[in-house]
Amino acid sequence: MxxxxxxxxxxxxxxxxxxxxxxxxxxxxxxxxxxxxxxxxxxxxxxxxxxxxxxxxxxxxxxxxxxxxxxxxxxxxxxxxxxxxxxxxxxxxxxxKGALKNNPFDDVRAPKGEKRLPKTLSVDQIVSLVELTLDDPLSYRDKAILELFYSSGLRLSELCGIDLNDLDLSESILRVTGKGSKQRDLPIGAQANKAIRDWLLQRNVLPIKDFDALFISKLGTRISTRNVQARVQYWAKRQGVEISVSPHMLRHSFASHVLESSGELRAVQELLGHSNISTTQIYTHLDFQHLAQVYDDAHPRAKTKKPK
Structure with missing residues (x-):
């Protein structure tokens, strides 16, 4: 050799x-x-x-x-x-492992670039996006997806991975599994709660193959990330939102709107699940009750009574 x-x-x-x-x-x-x-x-x-x-x-x-x-x-x-x-x-x-004496990367830094703020939607644009005409099971599903993205600031992979047993709609709590398999509990806004309940009634109309998944495709299997991305873009165009919309933009909009209303940066960091990012390590962990209070007081679509 x-x-x-x-x-x-x-x-x-x-x-x-x-x-x-x-x-x-x-x-x-x-x-x-x-x-x-x-x-x-x-x-x-x-x-x-x-x-x-x-x-x-x-x-x-x-x-x-x-x-x-x-x-x-x-x-x-x-x-x-x-x-x-x-x-x-x-x-x-x-x-x-003893293959190197020291780390040669420690003294090398990448060139600094301009910090660009993530694009967000206004509250009016969000309202236009989520007020769908509900005329078939998939429209109920998509409304629940859009509401939940904005309600809880989910990553795309987190939303697609939600199982039915991750939901506690009576308490408006959702458990998600984020990066590094870390779990966190998130509040669900009243509008998202109602949209999920409506979708669950329609879900049974589809030929269910993945019984655990909250969101399924028209074929009955767990919905894919690509499918969700396509549906978000579809509804943005149909609802007259004049910019390209992605699931990540809805997550950024959630964070921006709650932060602007509350000023609670640490709570927003916890809600987004950023505990593994080095820049957020200075923030202390807040208990769920405090997070829920911040959320209820600040989120534009959480200020409605919970459904009975």
Whole structure:
């Protein structure tokens, strides 16, 4: 076996070992692990092109050259930052295994880029979006989806993963499983609560195949993320919302509107499930009763009596 072949095999084994650790200890999703792999394979390819030995030749100088090469390819600062973060994690793993003496990424920073505020909808646009004409089971389902996105600030994957037993409609509480398999309890606004109850009555009309899933497709299987994205875009156009709308925009709108009304930044961070992000670690955890009170006082569509 040639030295290059042995090096490629060694690099692949190091990467596979590191991803296995991430999957086991941090319980990252398959999608996230694939993103880590793509990022680190860029680093491996760059080192290979320069004829640098892996991993002994991985030093701060080469890491800076790697970052510069990413910038020259037109990647934005956020993408470069993410790729360097993936490499930093791998290097830390290699240090723990004795394959590196120190982490060469510690002294390298990605170029700073402009901070762009996420796009949001106004309250009037939200009202226009969710006031659907209900004439078939799928329209009831879609109204419940739209209301719940805005009601509780869910991620797309969180909404699609909701099971019936995650709901407590009598108490207006929803349990969701977020990133890293972390669970959190969220309040459900009165409008969303009613929309879900109406959908559950219509749900039985469809040929149910996935009995656990709250939201199912017209074929009766758990609704997919792509299906939800398409339905949100469909209704935005049909309801006359003049900008492109995504599930993530509804999440941002939820956060922006509650924060503007309440000023409770820590509560919004908890509601969004950002506890694993380093920039939110300074915030203390708030109990659910406090979160629910902030939500009820601030959310534009929560100020209605709960259905009996």
């Amino acid at each position: 040639s030295s290059n072949a042995r090096q490629d095999q060694s690099a692949k084994k190091s990467l596979d070992d590191y991803l296995a650790v991430l999957a086991t200890e941090r319980r990252l999703s398959t999608h996230t692990l694939k993103a880590y792999r793509r990022d680190i394979e860029k680093l491996i390819a760059f080192m290979d092109q320069r004829g640098v030995m892996l991993w002994q030749g991985l030093n701060s100088h080469n890491v800076r050259l790697f970052a510069a090469s990413l910038n020259s390819k037109g990647l934005n600062s956020n993408s470069i930052k993410r790729i360097l973060s993936s490499g930093r994690g791998l290097a830390k793993h290699l240090v723990s």
